[in-house]
Amino acid sequence: xxxxxxxxxxxxxxxxxxxxxxxxxxxxxxxxxxxxxxxxxxxxxxxxxxxxxxxxxxxxxxxxxxxxxxxxxxxxxxxxxxxxxxxxxxxxxxxxxxxxxxxxxxxxxxxxxxxxxxxxxxxxxxxxxxxxxxxxxxxxxxxxxxxxxxxxxxxxxxxxxxxxxxxxxxxxxxxxxxxxxxxxxxxxxxxxxxxxxxxxxxxxxxxxxxxxxxxxxxxxxxxxxxxxxxxxxxxxxxxxxxxxxxxxxxxxxxxxxxxxxxxxxxxxxxxxxxxxxxxxxxxxxxxxxxxxxxxxxxxxxxxxxxxxxxxxxxxxxxxxxxxxxxxxxxxxxxxxxxxxxxxxxxxxxxxxxxxxxxxxxxxxxxxxxxxxxxxxxxxxxxxxxxxxxxxxxxxxxxxxxxxxxxxxxxxxxx
Numbered sequence: 001x002x003x004x005x006x007x008x009x010x011x012x013x014x015x016x017x018x019x020x021x022x023x024x025x026x027x028x029x030x031x032x033x034x035x036x037x038x039x040x041x042x043x044x045x046x047x048x049x050x051x052x053x054x055x056x057x058x059x060x061x062x063x064x065x066x067x068x069x070x071x072x073x074x075x076x077x078x079x080x081x082x083x084x085x086x087x088x089x090x091x092x093x094x095x096x097x098x099x100x101x102x103x104x105x106x107x108x109x110x111x112x113x114x115x116x117x118x119x120x121x122x123x124x125x126x127x128x129x130x131x132x133x134x135x136x137x138x139x140x141x142x143x144x145x146x147x148x149x150x151x152x153x154x155x156x157x158x159x160x161x162x163x164x165x166x167x168x169x170x171x172x173x174x175x176x177x178x179x180x181x182x183x184x185x186x187x188x189x190x191x192x193x194x195x196x197x198x199x200x201x202x203x204x205x206x207x208x209x210x211x212x213x214x215x216x217x218x219x220x221x222x223x224x225x226x227x228x229x230x231x232x233x234x235x236x237x238x239x240x241x242x243x244x245x246x247x248x249x250x251x252x253x254x255x256x257x258x259x260x261x262x263x264x265x266x267x268x269x270x271x272x273x274x275x276x277x278x279x280x281x282x283x284x285x286x287x288x289x290x291x292x293x294x295x296x297x298x299x300x301x302x303x304x305x306x307x308x309x310x311x312x313x314x315x316x317x318x319x320x321x322x323x324x325x326x327x328x329x330x331x332x333x334x335x336x337x338x339x340x341x342x343x344x345x346x347x348x349x350x351x352x353x354x355x356x357x358x359x360x361x362x363x364x365x366x367x368x369x370x371x372x373x374x375x376x377x378x379x380x381x382x383x384x385x386x387x388x389x390x391x392x393x394x395x396x397x398x399x400x401x402x403x404x405x406x407x408x409x410x411x412x413x414x
Contacts, residue, residue, distance in 0.1 A: 015045045016308035019317045020389040024305075031370040032392045032399070037177065037205060037348050037383030038374045040231040042298060049301035050233060050294040057293070068293045075300045076284070078307060079238045083222070084213030089246075091239045091286040092296060096204040099223025099239035100171070101128040102286050103200055106249035109136035113168040116159075116197075120145045120377075122177045125202035129171055138168070148179040148337040152344070156187055163195035169220075170197055174212065175205035178377040179337045180348030182210060189218040198245060204228050204237075209318060209347035209385065211311045220245045229347060230306065231385065232299035235292040241283040251279050255288020306386075314386055321384045321393055322349045328397035332404055337379065350379040357407050365403035371396055 015024065022028065024043040033041065042050075056064045076087040083090070093099040115129045119142050126142070133140040143162060146155035163170070170192050175182050185201065192199045200221040206212055208229030214222055222240040226232030241249065256262055258279050265272035279285050306314075319342070326336050326349060333354030339345055353359050363375045374381045382396075 014304060014308075017305040017386050019309070019313065019386050020391075022387045022389065025387055029370075030372040032396050033372050034382040034384055034388065034392075034396065035372045035374050036209075036231070036385040036388075037228055037381060039227050039234070040229070040302075040385070042233055043231065043302065043305060043387075045301040045305060046232060046298040050298040053294045053297040068297070071293075071300060072287075072291070072296055075296055075303065076238075078300065078303045081307065082207065082212075082303065083238075083240060084215050085240060086243070088282040088284075089214075089240055089243060091241070091283040092291055093223065093237045093239045093286065094235055094292070095124075095237050096202055096223045096225040097124045097128065099237055100125055100200065100202065100221075101131075102239060102253055103221045103223070103241070103249075104128045104132040105252060107132075107169070108248065108250060109138050109168075111137040113138040114166060115140045116162055116167045116170045117142050118145045118172055119143065120176060120178065121171075121173055122202065122204075124204070125171050125173055125200070129169075145176065145181070148176070148181045148350075149339055152184050152187075156184065156191065159188065160191050160195070163191055163197055167192070167195070167197040169200055171200045171202070173202040173205060174207075175210060175346040175348065177205050177348075178379050178381070179350045180205075180346045180381075181337075181339060182206070182344045182346045184344070185212075185217045185219065189220075192220075193218060205348065206346060207238075208306055209314070211315065214240050214242070226295065226299045226302070229385065230299065230302055232302035233295045236295035236299040239283065239286065241286075246281070246283060251285060253288060254279050254285055257290070258285040258288045309386060317386065317390075318347050318384055318388075319345065321388055321390055322382075324390060324393040325349060325382060325397060326351075328393070329400060332401060334380070347383050347385065349382045351382075352379055354404065357404055361407045361410075362400075362403055365406050366399055369399040369403065371399045 025041055026044060028041050053068060072092055076090045079090055080087045115133055115138055117126045117129055117140060130140045146152055172183055174185060189199045198220040201219050203222050203224040207224045220242050224238050226236040227234045259277040260280055261277060326338060329351050330336055334351040337350040353362055359375050359378055359380055363373060366373055
């Protein structure tokens with residue numbers, strides 16, 4: 001039983017994803033599921049992988065441990081292929097928040113170090129930084145994001161002004177959860193490094209739908225949970241630590257599985273229990289103890305489906321879905337927050353309802369018609385993925401038209 005990387009062979013019968021095909025979601029009850037930016041329903045392969053892991057442990061008990069440790073090595077390699085990095089750069093984590101918190105606690109903070117965060121961010125990429133600022137005497141500053149359809153040049157100039165004053169780390173989401181705005185990560189990373197700062201990216205609203213290459217973008221740290229665009233289960237995620245930054249991080253969260261050859265004392269006879277084995281140089285030292293093995297198995301199946309798709313074709317499919325729905329909504333008086341430039345678009349189409357129409361009532365009226373959407377921060381958000389048929393946009397547009405009429409006809413709703 002080893003924690004060193006091994007390779008499991010893929011089966012020839014591995015399922016593949018087909019754009020616009022919901023057949024791998026046979027129990028999904030919503031006629032239109034446009035809410036992958038919230039929680040992705042697990043596909044049949046994901047469900048089967050999780051059941052297989054639990055049943056395997058039920059059959060073999062602890063004897064199954066080594067095989068599921070090996071599965072994590074394969075999972076890291078598949079995630080590395082999505083991110084454009086090496087498997088050694090990745091650690092498996094419980095969630096986006098857990099990964100960001102791990103980075104925040106591993107940094108060697110100095111009093112008055114400045115952390116630059118942004119108003120409008122999901123709290124997963126703000127709260128951990130606020131907490132370490134309180135603990136270590138750092139300063140967490142919040143500055144505004146640009147308007148979702150604004151040209152980013154003037155905003156980047158304002159960011160650079162703050163970086164010139166001295167910033168230890170800049171924390172931002174690759175894609176904003178409430179608007180779908182895709183941040184200019186390459187420009188931000190370049191500015192950070194020019195002025196001696198680091199960049200930490202929350203990728204939970206991008207990885208799996210928006211192509212991202214951490215090496216090319218020169219990202220220092222990136223964290224992403226499994227249950228949105230990666231289409232895995234809750235309780236799993238991935239953390240990227242760049243090889244350049246990794247050596248300077250404190251190993252305060254290391255545990256028994258963080259050592260080199262951590263399990264030999266359990267299997268190879270007496271006299272091998274030691275506490276001085278070195279902590280691994282790979283990012284997976286952060287996996288200090290047992291992970292949720294079933295969630296890792298489910299994430300492995302989900303990533304396998306994603307890797308069966310051409311990322312460019314997946315991106316085009318999602319954007320075509322948006323292209324079909326957006327004008328229909330605008331004709332009904334909705335204001336689109338989608339950026340005019342493709343590089344700032346994402347898997348999210350966010351719109352603001354017509355004047356006098358309650359977004360909460362509208363959301364409920366759509367759900368009553370079998371249309372699953374979400375309303376973060378008061379915007380109506382549509383988020384399709386590879387299983388979403390293009391044809392469903394017409395059905396969705398018709399349901400929105402009916403829902404708007406229903407809300408307007410009832411003073412109590414609007």
